Amino acid sequence: MKVTIAYGNDGIGLTLPAEAEVEILRPKEADGLEDEQGAILAAIRNPIGSKPLADLAKAGLSAAIVHSDITRATPNERLLPPTIAELEAAGIAAEDITLINGLGTHRRQTEAETRTLLGAGIADRYRTIQHNCADEENLAEVGRLSTGNRFRVNRTYLEADMKILTGFIEPHFFAGFSGGPKAVLPALAGEESVFSNHNYARIAHPQASWGITKGNPIWEEMREAALLTKPDFLVNLALNNKKEITAVFAGEMLAAHEEGCAYVKGNSMAGVEREFDIVITSNSGYPLDQNLYQAVKGMDAAARITREGGAIVLFAECRDGLPDHGEYARLLKEGGSPEGVLAMISADGFLAQDQWQVQIQAQAQKKADVYVYAGGLTDAQIRGALLNPCRNPEELLTRLVEEKGQRVCVLPEGPQVIPYIKEMAGER
Numbered sequence: 001m002k003v004t005i006a007y008g009n010d011g012i013g014l015t016l017p018a019e020a021e022v023e024i025l026r027p028k029e030a031d032g033l034e035d036e037q038g039a040i041l042a043a044i045r046n047p048i049g050s051k052p053l054a055d056l057a058k059a060g061l062s063a064a065i066v067h068s069d070i071t072r073a074t075p076n077e078r079l080l081p082p083t084i085a086e087l088e089a090a091g092i093a094a095e096d097i098t099l100i101n102g103l104g105t106h107r108r109q110t111e112a113e114t115r116t117l118l119g120a121g122i123a124d125r126y127r128t129i130q131h132n133c134a135d136e137e138n139l140a141e142v143g144r145l146s147t148g149n150r151f152r153v154n155r156t157y158l159e160a161d162m163k164i165l166t167g168f169i170e171p172h173f174f175a176g177f178s179g180g181p182k183a184v185l186p187a188l189a190g191e192e193s194v195f196s197n198h199n200y201a202r203i204a205h206p207q208a209s210w211g212i213t214k215g216n217p218i219w220e221e222m223r224e225a226a227l228l229t230k231p232d233f234l235v236n237l238a239l240n241n242k243k244e245i246t247a248v249f250a251g252e253m254l255a256a257h258e259e260g261c262a263y264v265k266g267n268s269m270a271g272v273e274r275e276f277d278i279v280i281t282s283n284s285g286y287p288l289d290q291n292l293y294q295a296v297k298g299m300d301a302a303a304r305i306t307r308e309g310g311a312i313v314l315f316a317e318c319r320d321g322l323p324d325h326g327e328y329a330r331l332l333k334e335g336g337s338p339e340g341v342l343a344m345i346s347a348d349g350f351l352a353q354d355q356w357q358v359q360i361q362a363q364a365q366k367k368a369d370v371y372v373y374a375g376g377l378t379d380a381q382i383r384g385a386l387l388n389p390c391r392n393p394e395e396l397l398t399r400l401v402e403e404k405g406q407r408v409c410v411l412p413e414g415p416q417v418i419p420y421i422k423e424m425a426g427e428r
Helices: 036-045 076-089 111-118 120-125 155-159 191-197 200-204 217-228 253-268 292-303 328-335 338-345 355-367 379-384 393-404
Strands: 002-005 012-015 021-024 063-067 097-101 127-130 139-144 150-154 162-168 233-239 245-251 269-272 276-282 306-315 368-373 407-411 418-421
Touching (some): 012 393, 036 076, 063 076, 076 097, 076 111, 076 120, 076 162, 111 120, 111 127, 150 155, 150 191, 150 217, 191 217, 276 292, 276 393, 292 355, 292 368, 328 338
Parallel strands (some): 063 097, 063 162, 097 127, 269 418
Antiparallel strands (some): 002 012
């Protein structure tokens, strides 16, 4: 059997062992909208739980539009023009519109990346800034959350007369779903707010997982934080595996996001009867697989349906390396092993950037052997990340089927589908 795995821009073909008992899980196919711009405008003009965007906007007001960064598949160059056009049609001047790249703790984008991300026309015409979670001058105090955690947010965003959040909704490995309040926390928050929201206890919470928002302590704190900033409008998209827009959800942040999550959940949940010996996964191709840090999401999706002692084979191009920025590589090196990582980050008072990612990776590794095929990484880098390098995946799979068993599951689009065990979900 042959299957194409999402990898980089073009994907990669894989021939599976003839003796393998293979099940392939994909998200339900949703057709792309014929008129994307028209659909975005229609959603903005007929919003969920809100007045139309043009009715909220007035001449003389300033507007901040938050957009996702280059590690996300959001088609900003298609989403932003109709959104901005509605503001300008209502009388808001171009010089009063600021586009904020919600980086969270991610690295800054280069000028070339920003132009690619937004489209040259937008990048040249409007003020663009990149959030810096450690920039004290540009963080404004919002207050304490009900959890007791301090919350600071990007000052330009907080001081804008109109606050508009954008993004796309996909399953998320500890926040339930992307989109919605994630455009504020972590995207625009101070680093201490991100660290406390993503701490060891919350990441380990059983409800902090794919497809769960209510009862998820991470998402619930994100919701509270975002609401404190009083966002005016949300524009979120759903995408298919071709990165085509399949649906648009606009309006009041919570109402629009909830409707969007229900739509995405209906297309992305996939139940199986029992766990597999081997699970082959990806991180949905570029831009989501541009570094190993991001590819932990695909690893975690696979771990949900891999048996104890089984194997996970992850395909991720990793053109941006581990990456070099952030603390992901350092924490793995200091931990030295999955067990060492978990012991280190669970210690009282420990708090560091990217600890959430190494925690989830270590949890997956305690359950199964993890192999990584990544053209952008050397074997030494993969081993340094405590993982097993793979250069000949077909040879590896033949050996794994002999050693681990014949039950093989393939997630060609990785975390675009949420796999689960039916019996554990109360299904028969």
